[in-house]
Amino acid sequence: MCGRFTLTRDINAVAQAFHVPVPASLQSGARYNIAPTQNVVTLMENGSTHLDLLRWGLIPSWAKDESIGSKMINARAETLAEKPSFKRLLRSRRCLIVADGFYEWKKEHGGKTPMYITMKDSELFTFAGLWDTWKNADGEQLRTCTIITTDPNELVSTIHNRMPAIIAPDARDAWLDPELHDEHALVPLLKSYDNDAMQARPVSRLVNNPQYDSAELIA
Template sequence: MCGRMTMTHPNDAMAQLFEAAPANDLPEPPTYNLCPTQSVGVVVSDGARSYRAMRWGFLPHWYKAPNGGPLLINARAETIAEKPAFKAAVRARRCLIPATGFYEWTKDADDTRLPWYFSRPDGGPLVFAGIWQNWGTDDPIPTCAIVTTGASDWMAETHHREPVVVTQADWATWLGESGDKGAPLMRAAPEGTYQRWRVDRAVNSNRAAGPELIEPI
């Protein structure tokens, strides 16, 4: 968790929401099956906020190639400050990763993977806590990962992990703008953050696309 996302909100709307300058290379929404290694829109701050594209899949500096080790799309909140791959980034390179929703899977009695779609009840964007860093020297690749934590009781009905959601009141803290530390924010989302429903197994394929992927069944 979190392994697939959707983004249907326009880039200019996201830039305005975060009061961030939009980059020219942002992936164009809508996308209903955003997969690891693809580009996602990410909010970073270095005195001023920017909304820019990054590879979803964090690349430690010691990787010799983008496929030089495990695909690090998530970073566990419980160990992020100690893991060699993440500890520098969580101190100095925190980011916000907005999404319209995400998918999670359960299994039936026949071990068939059954997808569920999660989104906000009001249709607004979910904003995940993330970390980022550039990989490579000649033509650096900006890369990111979503911070996850142990699931709430409600989420645990579907999966034992969930992404860390950052509320608007805490955006500045997570981005390091307020001088406060972000560790207390790495917790499960409160009740009512999500709604969920079953969707078609077509989304099990990373090649599937289209709005029908999020239609309830």
């Protein structure tokens, strides 16, 4: 699964990296311990590619209450096209969640060690995501998302049996394309990322507590 990640660049650096404008109303600084139910920076398509904020933890439009969101932080790539709640979103409500690292916990003698996984070149990357809009009893809308997971590459397999599906730069436009609805073209994009492009190292166990959110977590 993917339960924590980082985005240590501010919103202006993110916008510059993906060649999109900075929304005047969107503010986001360095984040070192992004956790479920928090807002995440996403790339979305609505006539043009733009940055937006979604809450992490999918609440499907048909849900009776928002508590389901904490249980739907991830969706398995292998079953997206089979499950009704995900199949609809795969066809029409896809997004990219922006990150520059993520955490997985490695089982070792004496407990679990948090491992911080990044690109070797330290560049930003994007998780494949699905999103939906949910209305509460008062009619207020809440937009939420889930991160898709897939089989791990060789590096991540030594740490965990799943990894987030990272969309390659040359496939981002296809993933966001609102005219692309063919699951047979979309699912193959959700493969494990190039092992040689990534690196991992142990970090502070302070990351176990989502209340900690500072650079010391990855020092």
